[in-house]
Amino acid sequence: MVSFKELGLKNTRKMFEVSLEKKFAVPGYNINNLEQLQAIIIGCGETDSPVIIQISQGARDYANQTMLRYLGQGGVEMAKELGYNIPIALHLDHGNSFELCKDCIDSGFSSIMFDGSHLEYEKNIEVTKKVVEYAHKNDVSVEAELGVLAGIEEHVKSEVHKYTDPEQVEDFVNRTQCDSLAIAIGTSHGAYKFKVDKQEDIPELRFDILKDVRKRLGKFPIVLHGSSSVLKKYVDVINNYGGNLEKAFGIPEEQLRKATEFGVSKINIDTDGRLVVTAMVRKILAENPKEFDPRKYLGPARDELSEMIKRKNKEVLGSADQAKFI
Numbered sequence: 362m363v364s365f366k367e368l369g370l371k372n373t374r375k376m377f378e379v380s381l382e383k384k385f386a387v388p389g390y391n392i393n394n395l396e397q398l399q400a401i402i403i404g405c406g407e408t409d410s411p412v413i414i415q416i417s418q419g420a421r422d423y424a425n426q427t428m429l430r431y432l433g434q435g436g437v438e439m440a441k442e443l444g445y446n447i448p449i450a451l452h453l454d455h456g457n458s459f460e461l462c463k464d465c466i467d468s469g470f471s472s473i474m475f476d477g478s479h480l481e482y483e484k485n486i487e488v489t490k491k492v493v494e495y496a497h498k499n500d501v502s503v504e505a506e507l508g509v510l511a512g513i514e515e516h517v518k519s520e521v522h523k524y525t526d527p528e529q530v531e532d533f534v535n536r537t538q539c540d541s542l543a544i545a546i547g548t549s550h551g552a553y554k555f556k557v558d559k560q561e562d563i564p565e566l567r568f569d570i571l572k573d574v575r576k577r578l579g580k581f582p583i584v585l586h587g588s589s590s591v592l593k594k595y596v597d598v599i600n601n602y603g604g605n606l607e608k609a610f611g612i613p614e615e616q617l618r619k620a621t622e623f624g625v626s627k628i629n630i631d632t633d634g635r636l637v638v639t640a641m642v643r644k645i646l647a648e649n650p651k652e653f654d655p656r657k658y659l660g661p662a663r664d665e666l667s668e669m670i671k672r673k674n675k676e677v678l679g680s681a682d683q684a685k686f687i
């Protein structure tokens with residue numbers, strides 16, 4: 362058993378406290394490999410942003426749980442070596458059982474999500490509460506979820522939205538004692554968030570629900586999953602170099618900025634990072650057919666990803682220049 366504190370990681374408590382006070386969102390960026398981690402550390406380090414590094418079930422299947430934990434630890438050490446003084450949390454994304462959450466807590470994660478959103482309400486409370494009790498003994502933060510997001514994120518699949526019911530949130534938070542709550546207000550996982558033909562037809566997020574939840578919970582951290590904007594710039598590069606992403610649309614960045622004004626303290630971005638890497642790899646290989654050194658296409662993909670992260674931190678989340686207050 363290893364505590365996250367020995368690894369130099371931070372839980373999310375202070376990050377969220379400051380985010381609520383100063384109205385910005387802490388980024389939740391997902392990793393599956395070395396280059397994504399490097400891009401996150403550099404992107405957040407250069408912008409002096411706190412960061413939550415997220416590991417999903419799919420990432421664990423892909424890269425091995427132990428490997429990812431050491432990668433996370435390597436990220437902390439790399440940040441120190443480069444002189445970045447930023448708080449870094451290592452977070453389990455969409456944990457689906459008490460056992461998995463416990464396993465991650467015992468192996469050095471500083472924050473975990475238990476996603477019981479597909480369970481019946483009372484059952485969601487029961488398991489979330491059990492996870493919280495164990496996590497809090499170890500000073501680990503817990504994110505819970507109410508409401509169901511449409512879309513596909515590896516092991517999380519749902520055909521329909523079920524918006525969060527604001528009438529349930531106080532009871533849920535009081536009884537589970539979770540540290541943050543993911544809610545469903547119209548964001549969704551993946552690159553095809555809306556069944557529309559053009560960008561202009563994307564419906565607005567349900568700010569009415571967000572405001573109502575905020576009113577009921579007061580200064581309590583709210584989390585948005587599935588909040589990539591499916592950046593057109595990269596979708597176009599992918600399509601221009603042999604890809605076929607049709608009608609891929611995401612959440613407009615100005616709506617995410619607006620969400621940070623109403624108590625959204627964490628915004629999860631995964632798909633946008635995937636698009637950047639795919640766009641760069643497609644372009645470089647198409648333009649350099651003789652290239653066979655992975656560093657020559659993964660390196661520039663990593664650099665572009667860290668640029669995207671810097672821009673998101675500065676222009677969308679507002680998390681740039683906030684690490685010093687945490």
Ligand SMILES: [Zn+2]
Pocket residue numbers: 455514550586587629
């Ligand atoms: Zn998610």
